[in-house]
Amino acid sequence: xxxxxxxxxxxxxxxxxxxxxxxxxxERGNGMDDDRLSxxxxxxxxxxxxxxxxxxxPVGSKYLSEDPQITCSPATIRNEMAELExxxxxxxxxxxxxxxxxxxxxxxxxxxxxxxxSATKHEIDDLNLNIKFKLTEMDHILDEASRLxxxxxxxxxxxxxPKMPSVSVMKFEFVYLGERDFLxxxxxxxxxxxxxxxxxxxxxxxxxxxxxxxxxxxxxxxVTENMITMPxxxxxxxxxxxxxxxxxxxxxxxxxxxxxxxxxxLKVDGVNKLLQYPEYSDIGRLRDLIxxxxxxxxxLDAIEAHDNSDDEINVYIGSENAVxxxxxxxxxxxxxxxxxxxxxxxxxxxxxxxxxxxxxxxIDRLASGIGDVVSxxxxxxxxxxxxx
Amino acid sequence: xxxxxxxxxxxxxxxxxxxxxxxxxxERGNGMDDDRLSxxxxxxxxxxxxxxxxxxxPVGSKYLSEDPQITCSPATIRNEMAELExxxxxxxxxxxxxxxxxxxxxxxxxxxxxxxxSATKHEIDDLNLNIKFKLTEMDHILDEASRLxxxxxxxxxxxxxPKMPSVSVMKFEFVYLGERDFLxxxxxxxxxxxxxxxxxxxxxxxxxxxxxxxxxxxxxxxVTENMITMPxxxxxxxxxxxxxxxxxxxxxxxxxxxxxxxxxxLKVDGVNKLLQYPEYSDIGRLRDLIxxxxxxxxxLDAIEAHDNSDDEINVYIGSENAVxxxxxxxxxxxxxxxxxxxxxxxxxxxxxxxxxxxxxxxIDRLASGIGDVVSxxxxxxxxxxxxx
DNA sequence: TTTAGCAGTCTAAGTGTTTGAGTGCTAAAA
DNA sequence: TTTTAGCACTCAAACACTTAGACTGCTAAA
Numbered sequence: 001x002x003x004x005x006x007x008x009x010x011x012x013x014x015x016x017x018x019x020x021x022x023x024x025x026x027e028r029g030n031g032m033d034d035d036r037l038s039x040x041x042x043x044x045x046x047x048x049x050x051x052x053x054x055x056x057x058p059v060g061s062k063y064l065s066e067d068p069q070i071t072c073s074p075a076t077i078r079n080e081m082a083e084l085e086x087x088x089x090x091x092x093x094x095x096x097x098x099x100x101x102x103x104x105x106x107x108x109x110x111x112x113x114x115x116x117x118s119a120t121k122h123e124i125d126d127l128n129l130n131i132k133f134k135l136t137e138m139d140h141i142l143d144e145a146s147r148l149x150x151x152x153x154x155x156x157x158x159x160x161x162p163k164m165p166s167v168s169v170m171k172f173e174f175v176y177l178g179e180r181d182f183l184x185x186x187x188x189x190x191x192x193x194x195x196x197x198x199x200x201x202x203x204x205x206x207x208x209x210x211x212x213x214x215x216x217x218x219x220x221x222x223v224t225e226n227m228i229t230m231p232x233x234x235x236x237x238x239x240x241x242x243x244x245x246x247x248x249x250x251x252x253x254x255x256x257x258x259x260x261x262x263x264x265x266l267k268v269d270g271v272n273k274l275l276q277y278p279e280y281s282d283i284g285r286l287r288d289l290i291x292x293x294x295x296x297x298x299x300l301d302a303i304e305a306h307d308n309s310d311d312e313i314n315v316y317i318g319s320e321n322a323v324x325x326x327x328x329x330x331x332x333x334x335x336x337x338x339x340x341x342x343x344x345x346x347x348x349x350x351x352x353x354x355x356x357x358x359x360x361x362x363i364d365r366l367a368s369g370i371g372d373v374v375s376x377x378x379x380x381x382x383x384x385x386x387x388x
Numbered sequence: 389x390x391x392x393x394x395x396x397x398x399x400x401x402x403x404x405x406x407x408x409x410x411x412x413x414x415e416r417g418n419g420m421d422d423d424r425l426s427x428x429x430x431x432x433x434x435x436x437x438x439x440x441x442x443x444x445x446p447v448g449s450k451y452l453s454e455d456p457q458i459t460c461s462p463a464t465i466r467n468e469m470a471e472l473e474x475x476x477x478x479x480x481x482x483x484x485x486x487x488x489x490x491x492x493x494x495x496x497x498x499x500x501x502x503x504x505x506s507a508t509k510h511e512i513d514d515l516n517l518n519i520k521f522k523l524t525e526m527d528h529i530l531d532e533a534s535r536l537x538x539x540x541x542x543x544x545x546x547x548x549x550p551k552m553p554s555v556s557v558m559k560f561e562f563v564y565l566g567e568r569d570f571l572x573x574x575x576x577x578x579x580x581x582x583x584x585x586x587x588x589x590x591x592x593x594x595x596x597x598x599x600x601x602x603x604x605x606x607x608x609x610x611v612t613e614n615m616i617t618m619p620x621x622x623x624x625x626x627x628x629x630x631x632x633x634x635x636x637x638x639x640x641x642x643x644x645x646x647x648x649x650x651x652x653x654l655k656v657d658g659v660n661k662l663l664q665y666p667e668y669s670d671i672g673r674l675r676d677l678i679x680x681x682x683x684x685x686x687x688l689d690a691i692e693a694h695d696n697s698d699d700e701i702n703v704y705i706g707s708e709n710a711v712x713x714x715x716x717x718x719x720x721x722x723x724x725x726x727x728x729x730x731x732x733x734x735x736x737x738x739x740x741x742x743x744x745x746x747x748x749x750x751i752d753r754l755a756s757g758i759g760d761v762v763s764x765x766x767x768x769x770x771x772x773x774x775x776x
Numbered sequence: 777t778t779t780a781g782c783a784g785t786c787t788a789a790g791t792g793t794t795t796g797a798g799t800g801c802t803a804a805a806a
Numbered sequence: 807t808t809t810t811a812g813c814a815c816t817c818a819a820a821c822a823c824t825t826a827g828a829c830t831g832c833t834a835a836a
Contacts, residue, residue: 060829075779096786096829173563175573183581185573193571193583271660272678275671283669290660448798463810484798484817
């Protein structure tokens with residue numbers, strides 16, 4: 001009965017041809033030297049990782065021997081597996097179980113695979129379409145990015161916005177609504193628009209609001225958060241002459257609005273996707289992980305900590321993650337570049353037994369795609385006519 | 389060992405004095421006649437519901453006999469419980485277990501309790517503060533409402549926006565950004581502001597944009613979705629004279645924006661809260677329920693279906709819900725009124741064994757509080773100075 | 777160096793037993 | 807008539823025990 005578990009995919013060994021030279025050297029400096037592995041060992045290791053990713057259960061020698069790519073007998077495979085285990089690539093949950101990839105095993109798999117998977121044309125089109133369609137204003141990028149990541153990979157999606165300490169308003173606009181109410185519109189670089197409803201304790205005329213527009217555009221455009229000083233406010237007040245009282249509340253709101261950029265932020269979407277994986281069928285463990293999504297600081301730290309400068313996909317497997325509730329999960333993310341600035345990151349969290357091929361490819365494209373969309377107009381709003 | 393399970397709260401019987409006359413008649417017309425219940429039966433039933441809500445396990449006669457409110461012996465309690473079971477208020481998971489409230493039992497409890505719980509002062513203040521602070525623009529009301537509901541009750545929060553078929557723009561505003569780019573700002577009644585980035589295939593001057601502002605304000609304010617007709621567009625085009633080409637894309641965006649109001653929408657927050665309840669420790673069941681949150685239509689139907697006209701809290705216990713994956717859960721929600729229009733609903737979903745006292749009180753206040761905030765300016769934006 | 781065969785290990789599943797919480801019933805007490 | 811004490815009964819949960827079978831590692835032959 002148990003042997004049926006892998007029966008569905010007798011050809012589930014990695015599709016590619018003979019393993020080429022590995023992609024670069026291993027990133028995380030454990031000095032992993034995959035030259036130590038014979039071709040046959042590599043083949044077996046990959047087959048094990050593949051099978052385990054697909055079925056989630058330990059992989060035995062008998063099953064492997066049925067793989068057309070592997071030509072030797074179960075006994076030989078057992079010998080090889082014993083050596084792989086000794087070398088740290090495999091683990092055995094218990095004596096009479098098959099083997100499971102260790103974190104080092106996954107790492108080998110990921111490193112040797114990272115540069116040569118390509119998604120299907122359909123997937124690419126779908127993804128690009130979604131990026132174009134959904135992501136047009138910075139405001140919602142995080143939301144949509146995490147949602148896309150979740151829906152395209154079937155793991156929990158995360159999207160991260162770092163601190164952006166020195167934003168400044170490109171242009172102010174005010175709309176008079178009534179005696180005590182008007183609308184304050186701030187345009188930021190990159191197409192972000194923030195709108196605030198202002199309700200005053202005193203009356204203003206449309207003319208005052210018009211002059212306020214001038215004053216703000218003269219004195220407060222290009223001004224970053226910590227450049228809002230008393231002298232500047234006084235200047236604006238002088239400009240407003242008798243209506244100087246309006247400057248103070250407005251500058252306060254401006255300050256608060258700019259402060260919103262100064263916090264890093266993290267969106268998580270598709271937590272429920274994890275429910276389908278038996279790894280998280282232990283409610284306690286699931287709760288721990290989800291608890292971490294709630295106090296997002298930890299995850300933020302985890303992402304910000306791994307600030308290696310390269311632009312590549314980051315894959316942190318199990319205990320490679322600093323946070324210990326993630327020691328049974330994998331975090332994959334990639335930074336989003338806009339020109340040469342990092343404006344965020346997007347990725348997924350899932351079981352160590354993650355479909356790395358797909359995830360890496362998807363997150364790679366997603367991050368690049370978002371970067372492209374966001375960069376489209378660096379000083380002008382991006383987007384086609386179908387915006388919001 | 390098992391007797392310890394209720395040991396923590398020997399006084400967990402309902403705090404109130406002798407049960408008063410029940411609040412109104414039972415809503416759902418099964419003709420439940422609680423005059424059939426003696427005072428003692430009521431007391432026992434309440435104690436059972438209370439204990440079960442707190443500890444989540446069947447309640448036995450011995451435990452009840454320790455309740456200072458209940459003066460008779462376990463044997464008598466057993467007799468009473470047997471009768472309550474016969475009358476349908478209690479159920480027995482198996483012969484040698486204690487009793488658990490049936491749905492009818494919960495219903496009795498809810499109906500007899502619904503009018504006389506009051507939250508602590510601290511809770512009320514906290515809730516009001518949060519409503520004031522967080523909810524100022526219609527755009528984010530759903531998000532925040534579901535989040536508040538979840539965080540104040542510790543169950544999954546939901547917030548619902550019905551179709552609003554006949555909204556119209558109060559005022560248009562355009563901001564010129566560059567040769568091909570400008571910003572379209574639409575003010576809707578109730579303080580909702582929608583901003584769209586427009587990127588044109590041709591060039592425009594600031595003057596064109598200014599005239600467009602006039603044209604739109606003349607012809608398209610107060611116009612509902614299905615009133616955008618060709619004749620109206622032609623009129624606006626005539627007004628724009630040589631720059632008439634701009635009218636078509638703008639009116640299309642207007643139409644699309646107004647259509648956004650014409651869909652009902654549902655936000656769910658705090659799904660993970662359910663993890664803490666043993667009722668959902670069965671991953672399969674949890675998955676079913678969460679699956680329903682994903683295809684929100686069902687839940688929308690469930691809420692829209694229960695369209696009884698009263699303004700009271702709606703409590704749907706177990707199979708009272710139309711959707712069958714919810715047959716083990718309770719849905720509590722209340723509609724949000726703005727003046728005399730229903731603008732949404734807010735509520736929670738949790739186990740049948742829900743802390744009804746707290747939930748009912750909280751949702752009641754939350755819905756009213758949101759209604760108040762939203763109503764503040766019916767034709768003007770609401771909110772104090774600290775908006776967004 | 778590879779392979780077949782075999783003994784050994786260990787989990788998962790199934791079975792039987794025990795424990796105790798809780799009931800319903802009966803007969804005595806109030 | 808109502809309440810209570812006592813007792814026999816039931817059943818789920820916990821535990822111990824057995825069995826089946828999926829693997830392995832080892833050995834000796836190919």
